[in-house]
Amino acid sequence: MLKMNFKMKAEFYDVDSMGVVWHGNYVKFIESARCAFLDAIDFNYLRMKECGFVLPVVKFDIKYIKPIRFNQDFEVEVCLLEFDSFLKFRYELKDGEGSRLSVANSAQVAVWVESKETCFNLPEPLQKALSRAVRAFG
Amino acid sequence: MLKMNFKMKAEFYDVDSMGVVWHGNYVKFIESARCAFLDAIDFNYLRMKECGFVLPVVKFDIKYIKPIRFNQDFEVEVCLLEFDSFLKFRYELKDGEGSRLSVANSAQVAVWVESKETCFNLPEPLQKALSRAVRAFG
Amino acid sequence: MLKMNFKMKAEFYDVDSMGVVWHGNYVKFIESARCAFLDAIDFNYLRMKECGFVLPVVKFDIKYIKPIRFNQDFEVEVCLLEFDSFLKFRYELKDGEGSRLSVANSAQVAVWVESKETCFNLPEPLQKALSRAVRAFG
């Protein structure tokens, strides 16, 4: 399936008193990578809003393998898993040598802004943009 | 002028790799205390929104005197300074013995949500609520 | 198994542009509740550090059921699941009517600070404190 990699760096404010990135901050790195993925396929949150829907996260899980330290460079690989009812991604955080630091998964559903109703299937324009990207780069 | 005190505690996620609360997290403690103050005078952000305005922070300064450590209890004293063009507060963070940990100041202006225009003076309902509170408790 | 409940409130800085608590901020509420649990059984992170170990989170998962809004009061129920190799907790976030907002799970392992080695079993003093609490309140 379609995969993209994004470079990141651990900032001072990301690090906790054990000298490693605080486990809750991984959610930020992952969201940042997911947004960059959606930017790359030209269907980011702003575009969704124009189409009348938002895409809240409904499930998230993460496994921490190796710590990330202050000023450390790492990559987040975003892998598109599924896009019918849910938009599902898998993430792998890797250090400079390609060794895995963390793996995570997210699931999102579309909700119409006006009616506040959850869509059973992802809205067509989003599905099309994802299909197009899979055909082009996947 | 009107003063109120709010009890807080430093959480694990607030602390940086030097073992003290990260300096940027004081903005959260202070916002939390300011919101509790506005709740107490019965004019919180939700009420403002109903009246059609928001109250963004336009200036903030802080001096750090003593560090705050994990699990430490402290108080934020919120002191109302001014409420004509700007809503101005002064804050003192104090430890259990009353010794000062930090002092800060904020200034906010009112902006009408619909027109996006800044108000030259704080909207009347907010000014009235503040005057009433000053007479009652100040 | 042993359960404890902690009251919390969603702050302005917790809320995202969709007007609900940003999904990553639940990790903070949950950590805050877990620390309060460990305080209550008199074996918090400071005590662990004195014993020479830390307790990093190695796994975390969460399901979001209903959104939490600005200024909303809610409770985090912390339920101790297991404490031999891993310290495992289950969390339920509930609103004022007891309806579930979110459910989550965490797993932690003990790591000796000096040797940086992971313990196969949680250190004895922590296991004893947990057993004692289960007998007393569970």
Add this chain to the structure above:
Amino acid sequence: MLKMNFKMKAEFYDVDSMGVVWHGNYVKFIESARCAFLDAIDFNYLRMKECGFVLPVVKFDIKYIKPIRFNQDFEVEVCLLEFDSFLKFRYELKDGEGSRLSVANSAQVAVWVESKETCFNLPEPLQKALSRAVRAFG
């Protein structure tokens, strides 16, 4: 005096319920820019720690001029102001057209890790690195 510019982007998690970057998150952008500046002169926080000192922020002030929105690109200009007793920087956040979004100032002092004593003057190796950078690029 010596100035450097760093490109940044506002993430979804940076934005509050008014649809603009939450005012407290500017502290992160500014810290990130300051750390990049110190990296560039080859004297970052890791190097300071090797030299036995840390550099806590003791004063910070900020003025918010224009809001920053989700996904907006902006720059942080870091300008070195002073480096004898205090390390002082001035920051300007600018949008793509160079118009000012925010201005801020920070002051830091050096504290010896072992003795926990504050230095009256910044440690010599840091002063030298800063002088060298000013001569080379200022």
